[in-house]
Amino acid sequence: xxxxxxxxxxxxxxxxxxxxxxxxxxxxxxxxxxxxxxxxxxxxxxxxxxxxxxxxxxxxxxxxxxxxxxxxxxxxxxxxxxxxxxxxxxxxxxxxxxxxxxxxxxxxxxxxxxxxxxxxxxxxxxxxxxxxxxxxxxxxxxxxxxxxxxxxxxxxxxxxxxxxxxxxxxxxxxxxxxxxxxxxxxxxxxxxxxxxxxxxxxxxxxxxxxxxxxxxxxx
Amino acid sequence: xxxxxxxxxxxxxxxxxxxxxxxxxxxxxxxxxxxxxxxxxxxxxxxxxxxxxxxxxxxxxxxxxxxxxxxxxxxxxxxxxxxxxxxxxxxxxxxxxxxxxxxxxxxxxxxxxxxxxxxxxxxxxxxxxxxxxxxxxxxxxxxxxxxxxxxxxxxxxxxxxxxxxxxxxxxxxxxxxxxxxxxxxxxxxxxxxxxxxxxxxxxxxxxxxxxxxxxxxxxxxxxxxxxxxxxxxxxxxxxxxxxxxxxxxxxxxxxxxxxxxxxxxxxxxxxxxxxxxxxxxxxxxxxxxxxxxxxxxxxxxxxxxxxxxxxxxxxxxxxxxxxxxxxxxxxxxxxxxxxxxxxxxxxxxxxxxxxxxxxxxxxxxxxxxxxxxxxxxxxxxxxxxxxxxxxxxxxxxxxxxxxxxxxxxxxxxxxxxxxxxxxxxxxxxxxxxxxxxxxxxxxxxxxxxxxxxxxxxxxxxxxxxxxxxxxxxxxx
Numbered sequence: 001x002x003x004x005x006x007x008x009x010x011x012x013x014x015x016x017x018x019x020x021x022x023x024x025x026x027x028x029x030x031x032x033x034x035x036x037x038x039x040x041x042x043x044x045x046x047x048x049x050x051x052x053x054x055x056x057x058x059x060x061x062x063x064x065x066x067x068x069x070x071x072x073x074x075x076x077x078x079x080x081x082x083x084x085x086x087x088x089x090x091x092x093x094x095x096x097x098x099x100x101x102x103x104x105x106x107x108x109x110x111x112x113x114x115x116x117x118x119x120x121x122x123x124x125x126x127x128x129x130x131x132x133x134x135x136x137x138x139x140x141x142x143x144x145x146x147x148x149x150x151x152x153x154x155x156x157x158x159x160x161x162x163x164x165x166x167x168x169x170x171x172x173x174x175x176x177x178x179x180x181x182x183x184x185x186x187x188x189x190x191x192x193x194x195x196x197x198x199x200x201x202x203x204x205x206x207x208x209x210x211x212x213x214x215x216x217x218x219x
Numbered sequence: 220x221x222x223x224x225x226x227x228x229x230x231x232x233x234x235x236x237x238x239x240x241x242x243x244x245x246x247x248x249x250x251x252x253x254x255x256x257x258x259x260x261x262x263x264x265x266x267x268x269x270x271x272x273x274x275x276x277x278x279x280x281x282x283x284x285x286x287x288x289x290x291x292x293x294x295x296x297x298x299x300x301x302x303x304x305x306x307x308x309x310x311x312x313x314x315x316x317x318x319x320x321x322x323x324x325x326x327x328x329x330x331x332x333x334x335x336x337x338x339x340x341x342x343x344x345x346x347x348x349x350x351x352x353x354x355x356x357x358x359x360x361x362x363x364x365x366x367x368x369x370x371x372x373x374x375x376x377x378x379x380x381x382x383x384x385x386x387x388x389x390x391x392x393x394x395x396x397x398x399x400x401x402x403x404x405x406x407x408x409x410x411x412x413x414x415x416x417x418x419x420x421x422x423x424x425x426x427x428x429x430x431x432x433x434x435x436x437x438x439x440x441x442x443x444x445x446x447x448x449x450x451x452x453x454x455x456x457x458x459x460x461x462x463x464x465x466x467x468x469x470x471x472x473x474x475x476x477x478x479x480x481x482x483x484x485x486x487x488x489x490x491x492x493x494x495x496x497x498x499x500x501x502x503x504x505x506x507x508x509x510x511x512x513x514x515x516x517x518x519x520x521x522x523x524x525x526x527x528x529x530x531x532x533x534x535x536x537x538x539x540x541x542x543x544x545x546x547x548x549x550x551x552x553x554x555x556x557x558x559x560x561x562x563x564x565x566x567x568x569x570x571x572x573x574x575x576x577x578x579x580x581x582x583x584x585x586x587x588x589x590x591x592x593x594x595x596x597x598x599x600x601x602x603x604x605x606x607x608x609x610x611x612x613x614x615x616x617x618x619x620x621x622x623x624x625x626x627x628x629x630x631x632x633x634x635x636x637x638x639x640x641x642x643x644x645x646x647x648x649x650x651x652x653x654x655x656x657x658x659x660x661x662x663x664x665x666x667x668x669x670x671x672x673x674x675x676x677x678x679x680x681x682x683x684x685x686x687x688x689x690x691x692x693x694x695x
Contacts, residue, residue: 001300002300008514011517012513012514012517013279013516013517016278019274019277019521019525024264024267026264026265026268105497105498106498137480138481140485147496147497150497150498152498155440174470177463183489185491187487188485191484194483195435196353198356198371198436199352199379199399200240201369201372202395204396206399206400207399207435207436207437208350208437209441
């Protein structure tokens with residue numbers, strides 16, 4: 001079937017007229033300084049219904065615990081510390097000591113044990129992740145999957161806390177794009193909370209993904 | 220579709236609920252799109268580039284498909300080629316049965332609507348659940364999408380409330396967040412127990428084998444993360460050569476589709492879950508669906524294959540705005556649907572859809588890849604008339620018209636005669652019913668009687684009097 005389809009395409013291309021198109025250069029944006037980018041990101045992210053916080057590196061662990069307490073989240077789905085900004089080293093120990101429950105991230109491949117683990121992850125009340133980049137123009141963070149960095153921590157939880165560092169802010173998607181890892185099996189750009197406008201085009205937050213999206217810049 | 224196109228149009232225009240829903244959609248979508256485009260100062264250049272990218276992809280489609288196949292396979296994905304709808308459905312069913320699947324979670328895919336996937340899977344005893352909120356509502360209603368991007372746009376909140384009361388036992392409410400929460404709760408059970416996730420593909424990158432899927436709700440992410448098997452369906456034209464090209468397309472897709480600067484979730488998939496990864500599907504299958512595309516590529520409607528399914532032309536169209544998507548009776552409605560449907564399904568069967576246009580060009584103005592939709596609508600009309608032969612009187616009438624137009628004197632007599640005739644038929648300046656074969660024209664609209672003085676008469680009278688139309692002397 002593959003060969004029939006390909007030969008049909010080649011036959012069509014032989015008889016096709018060339019479609020007109022233009023080569024217009026796309027102008028580049030002037031570079032902005034870091035603080036401008038962070039402010040622009042914060043404004044866009046908030047406009048999307050997200051929450052934006054800034055915390056000093058020394059206060060990052062305590063700040064994260066405080067945010068989780070405010071959310072009344074006890075069960076936490078968290079990326080490995082190695083995948084978070086270095087300022088969050090020790091967060092896992094601190095959460096365990098403070099009475100939070102850390103939900104295991106790994107979904108087993110075996111059919112038998114799978115449903116139980118999925119149910120436990122589904123019961124998590126907050127997800128903690130790092131990021132690859134924060135894009136100021138569109139108000140989005142980019143997350144890369146990999147060992148210790150599951151997809152569900154930003155997806156199956158009612159509240160998603162994403163930690164970024166000042167060096168991760170970029171003006172546009174195009175500015176970050178060439179630096180994106182080509183290795184990861186999954187890269188997701190997240191712009192605020194999960195949303196829908198399917199009923200009367202009225203915006204509603206929190207459909208299948210997180211209802212709360214909190215971006216925390218760790219200085 | 221049993222009823223005729225004109226009777227479906229009449230029913231849509233006579234449905235006050237639908238009219239309210241369409242009016243709301245039009246105002247919101249227009250304002251949001253314009254604001255989002257304004258946030259991209261270089262929008263015109265980006266649209267030119269987006270078009271050039273799609274033209275390049277189509278002009279070497281065989282090369283890029285082979286490149287895509289190799290890249291997806293290198294990442295551990297499986298590529299399937301489907302010549303038509305039946306074959307595509309057989310492939311998906313085969314994958315599901317190989318995994319003993321009982322429940323399939325599906326995110327929005329227009330190709331799946333085109334091939335009738337749900338019916339095919341259900342006929343084999345599988346349960347398929349649509350997880351996009353709009354599509355879920357439609358599935359519960361046994362209804363069809365009426366818009367490429369906002370499938371349930373023809374419904375109002377009261378319709379959804381009545382449906383959820385009946386199907387989910389939800390107490391009566393007109394609170395949209397409450398309705399949304401009810402759907403979330405019902406669909407969570409589906410996500411966590413589904414055996415297979417089926418999704419569409421917004422763009423596939425030939426060079427890297429990356430599949431790009433966008434969604435606002437997060438359901439597409441769940442469908443491609445939780446089930447052990449992910450099946451991605453794509454029309455074989457939805458390809459871009461490189462990752463850099465994908466970034467350009469993303470600049471216009473969300474802005475055109477929903478008036479967002481970027482969609483809530485933009486997911487880039489490079490094969491299934493890797494060895495040391497925590498979650499994600501164990502298998503990824505990409506189904507390349509032809510279903511008429513390879514043939515359309517060589518025809519007059521090839522340009523319709525540039526389409527990225529943003530739905531901007533639907534929102535802009537004055538006809539879609541009045542009749543909605545269902546009246547078209549095709550999977551793809553609106554201006555682009557009136558080209559894509561005949562291009563894929565046949566000019567004779569679907570050519571009449573092209574009549575539902577004023578050729579105003581609003582669709583071309585908003586198209587992010589600058590598809591010349593009005594020009595192709597004219598082509599569809601001409602081919603449809605040539606194929607059906609048209610009405611018996613059309614050819615002789617046009618010969619008389621051409622004869623009259625070739626001489627100034629005959630033109631003058633014809634206009635005088637038409638003016639006399641329309642004034643004789645008119646009441647209060649409007650002809651409500653034209654006689655004979657012309658009556659079709661006045662079935663749905665009135666025709667204005669000609670002015671008593673023709674333009675040429677008025678012009679020569681004013682020249683004689685030395686005044687212009689404002690009553691003052693013209694400039695020397």
